[in-house]
Amino acid sequence: MVRRAALLWLFISLIASPAFSQVTSATASTGKTNYLVGDYIHYKIEIGYKSGTTVYQPMIQDSLQSLTLLKIGKPSKVVVNGDTTATYAYTLSCYDSAGVTIPGIPIFYRTTGDTTLQEVPTNPVRFAVSTVKVDLQKGIKDVSAPIKIPFDWRWFLVWIGAALLIAAIAYYLYRRYKKKKAAAASVRPVVKLLPHEEALSSLHQLEQEQLWQRGLVKEYHSAITEIIRRYFEKRFDMPAMELPTSEALELLKHRPESAPILDLTYGFLSNADMVKFAKFTPMNSVNEEMMKQAYEIVNETAVTNGKDDKETGDVIQ
């Protein structure tokens, strides 16, 4: 009798044990059973479990096969009387027509006081994905109608403002062009100075500046020799600005027109070199003499009716 009772207890406990573990449940579903290619398929897994159970997030990627996982939604939890329902949402899509089955996804969990990793599968979900039927008889049309933008007064004002701005710029440019044209019409005729005229004018200007009188002796000698060198460049067509005194004089020797001023130029440039490079402080009379010599050099070699000289003169407006 005792033996029978023990066997009965063992049988009942073996039957009751799985029923006790089935407290955690998992259900999978999709909204519809028919989809078009490219449609969003909202796949949802709901897991119900008691308190004291830790449920791990389902891993569905490996079970999707021909489906594409587009988005994983934020999981949500609802607790009612100690029973928790966790929902995991996924957005899937399929780009081929077929009958699709998402197999049962294993959900892993642990209960308090038990280290065993337990598993409950979701139910498999079946649905069909079909292509859009194209009626070749009908014409091509937009997938969706063009969006209608509502009329906005602010945009209208912006366009009006831009148009006014462009008109103002155009008017300004027109006024400027007219002004320039008028100025060009009233410009003085171009006057070409001959080399000697230019040199004499520069010498006169240098005299007015009174450099040596203000103690700027070195600057005075640099300026006066520069005027004469520039004059030589234009009058004798030689690179006098790039040549030192001895080389410039050597070139001058080969120009018969320079014969009357050769000795004078030698003295003039050598004196200036002494002031410029040897800290030589000349007497006031020497400074005055330098100006006289410069005028003499220019006047002695000036050509007033030479065609070539006119062409080499600078343009003054």
Added chain:
Amino acid sequence: MDISALNEKIKEESAFVDLLMNEIGKVIVGQKAMIERLLIGLLSNGHVLLEGVPGLAKTLAIKTLSSAMKAKFQRIQFTPDLLPADLVGTQIYNQREGNFLIRKGPIFSNFILADEINRAPAKVQSALLEAMQERQVTIGEQTFKLEDPFLVLATENPIEQEGTYPLPEAQVDRFMLKVVISYPSRDEELKIMRQNVNAVDDGVQQVVSPKDIIKARNLVHDVYIDEKIEKYILDIVFATRSPKNYGLEKLTDYISYGASPRASINLALGAKAMAFIKRRGYVIPEDVRGICLDVLRHRVAVTYEAEAEEINSENVIKEILNKVEVP
């Protein structure tokens, strides 16, 4: 010092230059520019690289210069098997006393003729160039100062380049001047021929001592160089680096790299020495232009494009001189 006083002093102290030139002129016909450059090197404490075909009196010139100064002279023929110790000296083991003796090399002289410097390997060239720069030599653990004045005249043969070791740019830069000498004129060659055929030996007299040269060198430092001249020197040197800034756009493609700051220093020193030789106490643009080619020709490198168009560094420098305004 006041310029006129300095001018007078230099006129007085540089009197030996004419004597020296006359004395050398007794033996050397022509080649005045080369002798003048040797003197500039000597007075500026620089060294001279000489390029010219054989037989242009390079050795004779420096030998005569040393005789006229009664200074020590050594000629070293650079060959591929030359060793640095052959040049600077070495330690010799004294078996009797059981110690090392120092045997100084030929570099311990006032004038060195480094003949065909590009025939010796790089380590020998480096030993010479280091001694030129440092003016001292270390043998074993001992350092010895070189003679003063100390002038190295190195020669390079522009022909027969096979089996030579061309001096690298950094080494060439250490020579203050690179002088290119050419054949004498017809009249000069006639004189040379007669002088040698008739075996007239006037003999060179000492006209100046090494001490006088050292004294003159100090005076060369005192020669006045105006700020305008300094700016002119800088304009020339900078035009080799950035020709575009000086209206020489066409040279941009021809210059591989421009002159180093050593060029500016040596141009200023050379111009001062030139003024001294011309017996002036101040530098004028002519002095700068006179020495410019010799200071810059080995410091401005031209591109392959320039070489293809047969444009060398001299053409580039001349172009720059024709463009940069004289103060």
